[in-house]
Amino acid sequence: MKHLKDNTAPIMGQRSGALGLAHGRVYFLMAIFVLAFFVITVRVYDLMLLQGAFNEEAKTKLYERRMAETVEDQDSAKRADIIDRNGVLLATSLKITSLYADPKIMVDPPETAQLLTKIFPDLSYGDLLKKFEDKKKRFVWLKRNITPAQQNAIMYIGDPGLAFRDEYKRFYPQGSLTSHLVGFTNIDGKGLAGIERSYNSILRSNAATDEPLRLTVDTRLQHILRREVEAAQKDFSGIGSAGLIMEAKTGNILAAVSLPDFDPQHPQNSESAPMFNRVFQGVYEMGSTFKIFSTAALLETKNIGLGQTFDVRQPLKRGNFTIKDFHPENRILTLPEVFMYSSNIGTALMGEMTGTANLKSFYRKLGFFDKPVADLDEVGQPLYPKNWRELNTLTATYGHGVAVSPLQVTGAVATIVNGGTKVMPSLVQAPDIVQAKEKISSAPRVVSAQTSENMRRLMRLVVTNGTGRKADVEGFEVGGKTGTAEKIVGGRYDHNKRVASFVAAFPIEEPEYVVFVMVDEPKPNKKSYGYATAGWVAAPAAARVISNMGSVLGMPAVEVAHDAAEPLLQYVSTKGGHE
């Protein structure tokens, strides 16, 4: 504006007023433009530098969104991987192609349908024609999961109404090995069983970031357990079997097998029974395995020594009910002898000493009256008498009248042997190890360290001198307890239908692992001299599992100077040696 003044004569009067007004307007406009540009500059600075360059979060979000757009998996069935503790894939989503039709733009429906039936013999001509009939529809699935060769053949048909869509399909590289744990999904990628169902929404939402869900399972141990449990079931012609390996301190489930199992890739091919998870869902009267808990209850609640004796010469009569021993010893037994010979009479007498209230509260502490929490939705509700009588206390000491799942038994044994603190079984690995360790150290105490030690010695005695001798593995001090329970058929105990189980802990001095093996309805064979009891059926299988676990986990065989059961030998008379 300055030059205007320089080159022209001063303007005065009315015209000067008009010029002043014009000047004012020009300045006003300029101010508005300057302000507008200033605002834009500030905004650009904000977007590019403040929000762009320094804001990492926004950048990754943008990147992820872009990636997702590129992959075009907004509404597809992609799910996060499920891996074992060593990173081995248990379930993964892979891209596959599916065929759909757009009837509106289809040129020659009859011919297309005919050609399609040639490529896919399982599609019917009439059905396809009906699908193409509805011209209003723009989308009809024709065939999911087609192979590249089939896709090529379809492209040769050349009908514009045939189109492909990429989808994700779930694959289980380990096949049926982990079928009950991992579960399966339907064709739209919705989890229907196992981890796939219990963690459905997390697996869906983690798909974009590819963050896998890590389980505590070790595929190698899972294989060993499955192999040996299957062998035991086959040897004794059982109708089913179950196995579980758990870390004694953490409760992490390293392997869990339920047989028969199924192929998660084609779950619809199997009947409903193989889907049943015997480890988590099945509840069984465990029989003598429960003597671990009733004996621990007695040692914990009453101040008695291990030299305490029990008269088992006569069957125990209470009311109309008689408790007998499978192998009557016909003499007075000490507490360790009752445990190692698995005397029902002796254990029932111990139950009387413990008292109903004490035993019930002890079982409650071990979680036998509640549904366990174990990272899977499919867990069985334990069964116990609603109207608990004195007689129930006696039978409950040797595992009759109370039905729990193998998961609960293994967890409770881990609790007893690990020093006495409550173990919470888990299947999904906690990402924060420090936090997980804190959780273990703050776990509530169920039995004292002294009781825990006594129980470990007793369990070792069962393997060195008692009913579980076939479970011994040279170099690993194995302790355990056999359990053979008759099944209830039509409201009565059937002598020929049993559940044989063995629960082992090793190395017994400071147990790291608890192994559970169970065979449902084993039948005697020649090798077992007509026996189908736990000592013949389940104990050898447990021994084979433990022996193989050692080499996988790199645990060397150790010769111990003093056996854990040695301090108990003074209470054991060697006269009555038998199976």
Add this chain to the structure above:
Amino acid sequence: MKLFRLSVISSLLCAACFGGFLFWTSQQVQQIESKVKNERRDIASVSEHIRMLKAEWDYLNAPERLEKLASQYLGMVPSAPKNLSTDFTPIPEELPSMEDASALTASGAIEDDSPQLTDLLPELASMQGGQAKQ
């Protein structure tokens, strides 16, 4: 009123320069964006391929399959705990290099009485035979 003042010319020039620069930048951005998009698509396709290979790897390495192959072609059986040693003290930290060893042997400083592979072969054969019997 002079139309072509230096300030006017310079500001017009400046504006033209900035305009040109802006155009060039925007073209660059578009090019890079399309490149990035292609790269992303490639990444997605490669990572999809990796996913597939990983699945195949774990499928082929399934313990059941490995065990079957090892027993079928190598005659291997599951190892027993007593076969496992974690005591590595008998194994020396570092062996002498081949040149040093042969020089030492030639000079007679050490006597080479270590068993040759040919001596070991019958032993190995008998071991394998024993395992096959198991």
